[in-house]
Amino acid sequence: MAQDRQTPAEILKKIRALEIKTRGLVQTMFAGDYHSVFKGRGMNFEDVREYQPGDEIRSIDWNVTARLGTAFVKKFTEERELTVMLIVDVSASGNFGSTTQSKRELAAEVACLLAFSAIRNNDKVGLLLFTDRVELFIPPKKGRSHTLRIIREILFFEPLGRGTNPALALDYLNKIVTRRAVVFFISDFQAPDFSRELAVTGRRHDFIAVHVQDERERSFPNIGIITLEDAETGEQIEINTADRATRSRFADVVDRQESDLLRMLRRNNIDAIAMKTGEDYLPALRSFFKKRERRLATR
Numbered sequence: 001m002a003q004d005r006q007t008p009a010e011i012l013k014k015i016r017a018l019e020i021k022t023r024g025l026v027q028t029m030f031a032g033d034y035h036s037v038f039k040g041r042g043m044n045f046e047d048v049r050e051y052q053p054g055d056e057i058r059s060i061d062w063n064v065t066a067r068l069g070t071a072f073v074k075k076f077t078e079e080r081e082l083t084v085m086l087i088v089d090v091s092a093s094g095n096f097g098s099t100t101q102s103k104r105e106l107a108a109e110v111a112c113l114l115a116f117s118a119i120r121n122n123d124k125v126g127l128l129l130f131t132d133r134v135e136l137f138i139p140p141k142k143g144r145s146h147t148l149r150i151i152r153e154i155l156f157f158e159p160l161g162r163g164t165n166p167a168l169a170l171d172y173l174n175k176i177v178t179r180r181a182v183v184f185f186i187s188d189f190q191a192p193d194f195s196r197e198l199a200v201t202g203r204r205h206d207f208i209a210v211h212v213q214d215e216r217e218r219s220f221p222n223i224g225i226i227t228l229e230d231a232e233t234g235e236q237i238e239i240n241t242a243d244r245a246t247r248s249r250f251a252d253v254v255d256r257q258e259s260d261l262l263r264m265l266r267r268n269n270i271d272a273i274a275m276k277t278g279e280d281y282l283p284a285l286r287s288f289f290k291k292r293e294r295r296l297a298t299r
Contacts, residue, residue: 006156015152022113025282026120033289034117037296038082038182038206048072082182083140084118084125085205086111087169088154089187091131092162098216099278106277107186107212108154110285114184115147126177127153130169131161137176164190170197174204186210188217195264202268208288209265209272218254 006014026034048061051071059073088111094104111127118125119142126140127150136157138150166187173183174197183205201207225238239246265272273288275281 011152011156014155015148018109018112018151018155019116019148022109023116025113026116033286033293034114035121037289037292038121038123048074082118082121082123083177083179084114084123085128085140085173085177085181085183086114086125086150086154087128087130087173087183087185087187089131089164089166089189089191090129090135090154090157090159091164091190093164093188093190094212096214096217098214101277103188103212103214103277105155106275106281107210108151110210110212110275110281111154111184111186112147112151113285115150119144119147123182125150126181128169128173129153129157129159130165130172131159132163132165132168133161134169134172135159135161137172140177140181164192165194166191167194167197170194170201174201177205180205182206182208184208184210186212188212188214189261195268198264198270199268202270207268207270209270211261211272211274212277213274214277218251 048064049072051060051065051073055073061072061074064072088107090104094107095102115125122142124140124142125147127136127138128134129136136153138146138153164187166185166189183201185207187210189209189211198207239250262272271288271292273284275284
C-alpha cells in the first residue's frame, strides 16, 4: 500500500483498473439504486405555465397572472444535486487482510463505487481521511479527474497517525461542511467511544456507517500458539488458538463490540452496511439501497 514501494505507472494502473471495474458496476447495476434513494434538498423554480383545473391554488404566480390577465402557475423541478462526503478510516488496522484484499483496499473500492455513482448523478463528492487525527480533507467538487484524485488518495495516502479517533473526524466535518450532506463513514470501527459526536453528525447529515471487516478478526482457526500484534499500538500478545475456550472468549468479545456499535447506530437512527474483505460487497450495498427505497416509499 505504501506509495514509495510502487512506481507511478503501477499506481496509475491500479487506479485505472479500479475505475473500470466500479464504473462498469455503476453503469450496469447500481446507478438506479443510488438515484432513487438520495433525494435533492428541495425544489427549484423552473418556469410558469397556464393554470389547468386541478392545479394547486397555492402555486399560482399572482404577478404573472395580473400582468397577462389569465391565471399562471409556477413550475418546479426537484433539486437533485447533493453533496456526498466520503469519510474513510486510514488507521493502521485497515492494512490487515487475511484474503488477497486488505480492509483499506475494500474501503477504497466501495468509496470508488459511491464516488462514481454520485458523479453520474451530478452530485459533488468530497473526502476526509482520518486516523487519530484529520489526515486530509478534499472539498466537494464534481468531475472525473476530481474523483480519480479521491480514489488515489484513499488507496495510496500515507497517514502520519496509526490510531483511530472518529470523534475528531466528525467534529471537523461538522465545522467545515455546513450544508446537509450524504455522509458515508467507512471504517472498521476499532475505536474508542464517539457516540456524542455521532449524535450531532446524525442530526446534521444523512449519515451511513459502512463497517469494513475481516473474518480473521472475528474468529481464529485452530493453528496452535500465535503472536498477535495491535497494528495501531504495537502491543503484542501470545495466545493458544488450539484452546477452544480461548477461541470462544475472543468470539464473545468481538460479538459484544459489534452489538455495542449497532446499538449506538440504532439509537441515533443511522443506517449501517456491513461488508467483509474477499467477499462481494455489491449485495450488501444493494440490499441497503432497496431497504431505504422501501422506507422512503412508506413515508
